[in-house]
Amino acid sequence: QVQLVESGGGFVQAGGSLEVSCEASRNFFGSEAMAWYRQVPGQERELVAQITAAGDTSYAPSVEGRFTISIRKRRDIIYLQMNALVPEDTAVYYCKFRTCSHYDWWGQGIQVTVSS
Numbered sequence: 001q002v003q004l005v006e007s008g009g010g011f012v013q014a015g016g017s018l019e020v021s022c023e024a025s026r027n028f029f030g031s032e033a034m035a036w037y038r039q040v041p042g043q044e045r046e047l048v049a050q051i052t053a054a055g056d057t058s059y060a061p062s063v064e065g066r067f068t069i070s071i072r073k074r075r076d077i078i079y080l081q082m083n084a085l086v087p088e089d090t091a092v093y094y095c096k097f098r099t100c101s102h103y104d105w106w107g108q109g110i111q112v113t114v115s116s
Contacts, residue, residue, distance in 0.1 A: 022095030
């Protein structure tokens with residue numbers, strides 16, 4: 001079992017920056033990966049950014065160049081630095097941990113609100 005705790009989030013004006021973090025109850029390694037998703041009410045949850053244990057990253061086109069996913073020092077915490085935020089980035093952001101057996105664990109979600 002993997003427990004995930006998200007933190008950060010909050011309210012920011014358009015053009016501003018926020019960072020959210022996700023701490024897992026254990027390190028991720030090998031073929032495992034962690035990712036950030038987001039969801040707006042009435043819409044499907046969408047992948048925002050992903051990072052593998054090897055440090056390979058990928059981003060949704062809508063956030064490419066503005067968001068950065070990273071691991072710092074410890075291999076059980078990932079960060080999502082969000083810059084040049086726009087109102088369309090407003091959503092609940094969820095952290096996901098995918099195990100080597102492709103089982104997904106999810107965090108509880110954290111609200112990010114960008115005002116125009």
